[in-house]
Amino acid sequence: MKLTYERELILKALEDNLSAEESRRLQSLFEASPKLKEEYNDLLNTQQMIAWAKYDSFKPYFADRVLKRLRGETDSIFSDDFYISLVHNFYRLAFTVLLLVMLLGSYNIFSADNTSNDQPVIESVIALPPMSVINTNTTILNYKVFNNENTN
Amino acid sequence: MSESHNPSDKELLERIRNKDEGAFRLLIERYESQVAATVLGMLGNRADAEDIGQEIFIRFYKSIEQFRGESSLGTYLTRIAINLSLNELKRRERKNRRFLFIGDHEEKEQLFQSGETDELEQKELRELIQEAINKLKPEFKAVVILRMIQDYSTNETAEILNIPIGTVLSRYSRAIDKLKILLTPYIKNHEINL
Numbered sequence: 001m002k003l004t005y006e007r008e009l010i011l012k013a014l015e016d017n018l019s020a021e022e023s024r025r026l027q028s029l030f031e032a033s034p035k036l037k038e039e040y041n042d043l044l045n046t047q048q049m050i051a052w053a054k055y056d057s058f059k060p061y062f063a064d065r066v067l068k069r070l071r072g073e074t075d076s077i078f079s080d081d082f083y084i085s086l087v088h089n090f091y092r093l094a095f096t097v098l099l100l101v102m103l104l105g106s107y108n109i110f111s112a113d114n115t116s117n118d119q120p121v122i123e124s125v126i127a128l129p130p131m132s133v134i135n136t137n138t139t140i141l142n143y144k145v146f147n148n149e150n151t152n
Numbered sequence: 153m154s155e156s157h158n159p160s161d162k163e164l165l166e167r168i169r170n171k172d173e174g175a176f177r178l179l180i181e182r183y184e185s186q187v188a189a190t191v192l193g194m195l196g197n198r199a200d201a202e203d204i205g206q207e208i209f210i211r212f213y214k215s216i217e218q219f220r221g222e223s224s225l226g227t228y229l230t231r232i233a234i235n236l237s238l239n240e241l242k243r244r245e246r247k248n249r250r251f252l253f254i255g256d257h258e259e260k261e262q263l264f265q266s267g268e269t270d271e272l273e274q275k276e277l278r279e280l281i282q283e284a285i286n287k288l289k290p291e292f293k294a295v296v297i298l299r300m301i302q303d304y305s306t307n308e309t310a311e312i313l314n315i316p317i318g319t320v321l322s323r324y325s326r327a328i329d330k331l332k333i334l335l336t337p338y339i340k341n342h343e344i345n346l
Contacts, residue, residue, distance in 0.1 A: 003325055011321055014328075015299070015306060046332045050300040053281035055192035056185040058202045063180040066206045067173060070213060 010040050014047055161225045168216055179225075180209050186226050186302065187233050193297040194237035194290075196282055204240055208232050223311075230302060231312050234294050241290040277338060284334040292327040299324055 003011070009026045012018050018026065030037040105125040112124040159167070159178070167175035187208055195201040211232060212219070219228055285293055298309040299320075306324070310317045 003321060007325060008321065011306075011325060017305065042332050042336065043328050046328055046335055047300050049281060049335055049338070050285070050296065050331060051303070053278045054189045054301040055197055055278075057188050058184065058192075058205050062184055062188075062202070062205065063177050065202075066180055066209045067177060069206055070176075070210050073210065 183229050187229055189301050190230050190233040190297055191237055193301050194293055195240055196286055204236050238290050284331055288327055292323050295320055295323040296327045
């Protein structure tokens with residue numbers, strides 16, 4: 001919206017920002033048009049009314065509430081840091097444990113009894129002794145024989 | 153000695169950078185009225201307006217290193233206040249689009265037209281003036297707050313809002329016309345202790 005020259009002068013006057021020359025011009029415009037002068041007075045009153053109505057403070061103890069909130073956020077930032085650090089350390093620990101388990105599994109496979117070729121890999125990994133139904137029966141039989149011999 | 157009782161902004165900033173909570177409290181107390189005038193003017197005297205007021209100081213504290221002193225501290229805080237208030241107004245507008253309540257709005261409208269100004273207490277009058285400001289669009293409201301309430305010049309207002317001077321003048325002209333229409337009954341009929 002393009003402002004008229006009169007309007008610009010009025011706005012400058014409201015801001016109390018007229019040069020001496022502009023002030024003289026506005027004065028002569030007011031003399032020529034009382035309506036313009038009335039308009040200026042209405043705008044000036046409106047401006048003063050708005051300025052009068054301003055709120056200039058929050059509720060009492062505002063600074064206390066800001067500081068309390070800030071402390072809360074700082075604590076929360078600390079908690080976040082702690083949580084992130086905890087998660088990070090957990091990942092490192094989990095990786096290390098996984099690596100150890102893999103190493104142990106590999107060791108078990110390579111050190112397993114090669115004579116029992118039919119032993120499943122998983123049993124080798126967790127280092128179970130070679131075991132089958134026949135082997136189990138043989139083991140039990142041997143155990144009984146051994147016990148009987150000892151009893152006799 | 154007097155410096156320690158009433159430290160300059162520069163001293164306060166230095167102390168705040170060194171995590172001096174007392175200095176930050178002083179800064180809040182020093183600029184509370186300026187920030188309150190902006191935020192409460194933009195958003196009205198509501199509980200969420202104080203939240204924005206708190207947010208302004210907290211943001212400033214957290215990003216204090218970004219303040220290089222190119223403008224005064226008051227102007228810097230006012231700029232943050234205006235930006236956060238405009239964001240809040242946008243948020244409210246979005247919310248209002250979803251939940252449109254018009255009852256309270258209509259009641260105030262009737263009050264404006266009733267002409268019963270002599271019976272209004274000054275507190276109520278203040279609320280009515282705030283209601284008139286609230287009728288302005290956010291970009292006009294920002295100009296009114298900076299020019300009329302904070303008493304910034306047209307140039308300073310343009311700088312804070314990052315808009316041309318001509319735009320400030322144009323918005324100011326339209327805003328004050330609308331406010332004049334809304335407030336004229338009170339200007340003529342009600343005595344205010346100016």
